[in-house]
Amino acid sequence: MEKSFDSLPDDRKSQLMAFDRLLTIMDELREQCPWDRKQTIQTLRHLTIEETYELSDAIMENDLPEIRKELGDLMLHIVFYAKIGSEQKDSNQFDIKDVLNGICEKLISRHPHIYGDFVADSEEAVKQNWEKLKLKEGNKSVLSGVPGSLPALVKAMRIQEKARGVGFDWDEKHQVWEKVEEELKEFRQNFDIESEEVIDKNEAEGEFGDLLFSLVNYSRFADINPETALERTNKKFIKRFQYLEEASKADGKSLSEMTLAEMDEYWNAAKKLGV
Template sequence: MEKNFDSLPESRKQQLMAFDRLLTIMDELREQCPWDRKQTLESLRHLTIEETYELSDAILENDLPEIKKELGDVLLHIVFYAKIASEAKTEGTFQFDIRDVLNGICDKLISRHPHIYGDAVADTAEAVKQNWEKLKLKEGNKSVLSGVPASLPALVKAMRIQEKARGAGFDWDEKQQVWEKVEEELQEFKDNFNIETEQVIDQKEAEGEFGDLLFSLVNYSRFVDINPETALERTNKKFIKRFQYLEEASKADGKALGEMTLNEMDVYWNKAKELKI
């Protein structure tokens, strides 16, 4: 439904004017700036991935000013891709602009939320997710899992695979069942690759068993409402901060990191823990 601009609340007018300003700047840069004029869909791809990770870092740090900045960078890339696509002149090339992008996502949101814009009923978040997957199959997806991008990092991919399988009803009923599976996979790994012996192990088989163990842990994380990607990244950040404290504190004491024993380094590591680093 088309809305009259003058009838909109002032806050919405300001939002639309800000978006129009970005579109205008994008038009100007694409026409006048040598770097912006040179960019293609392919050349922007790795930069978009980088910006997305920077946004992710800001979210994990709960740094709202940085989140605002990184959201702007991501939004710029969306506008940039749409601008490039709108310039496609080759015969047979599919063209679209930012209006098509916006209308496309609006249409999808409306069709995927029949409990809001139709007669369907979905009283819980889980019911909404199940409806979403059913609708995607009706729209032509050949598999519930076909919507999982092949290039996702393995940990995130495991999460998405499990979430989508759950949406189709393929999941455990109780978290205790899932934990039993974790223990089963851990025991299989220990039985096949005993850490107390020096025997040569089959690396391919070990990798497979370890993958099964990780997959089961990711599965359990869903049942206790823990995002494993976020949990692991927070641990990564914590390790980095404590290790950097170890480096700085030992250097201040005149010690060389590479010449210290593990016990000596543990003193600084435990101090970092005491300091809540």
């Protein structure tokens, strides 16, 4: 049911006015700015990916002011794509209205437990019905909704989540951990780096991939996001290593001339300091 602008509460009016301001600025930039006039959907793609990663960084740091700023940058890109879409001279033409109505209709159709008579009393029931609805809409595979260009770790997680949505999953957590141990044992038995035997790198890579995939699987059962967990470890390592660099330099030492034991002293000092 559509509402008139005057009947809306003041906060919604201010939100719509802010959105209208952005649309107006986008129209002006597209018409008057040489750089904005030159852009295409293709030229914006890599910039959008960069902005998405910048938002991810802000979320990892829980930096709300930065999150707000990065969301604005992404919103600009969405409006920019829609503006370019409105300039098409064929049946592929679309504008921001079509984009917004499209996602509204999708959300309504994918939530029959809210906008229909389907009953879903748990998050798991919602997810399973979501996948069933996507198949009814024409998806040939449950996994077809996983973007091919996703980073491998994120892709593994999404593949497993999609499979779980139709019931293809382990029943118990201990079963998943047993699989992790099985893959680790198999990898160590066949690819012992301490031995003198020549290792088939392709085969070793495949087995190592199986081990990582099983660990990602276990992380789901432990309610841990593996991408977030690994990125936090990356950031922790960077901070401690930079402490090692700065503290050793302050003591007149050079990393290239230090032993690992000497480096470990600074590393452990960083840990004690909570770095």
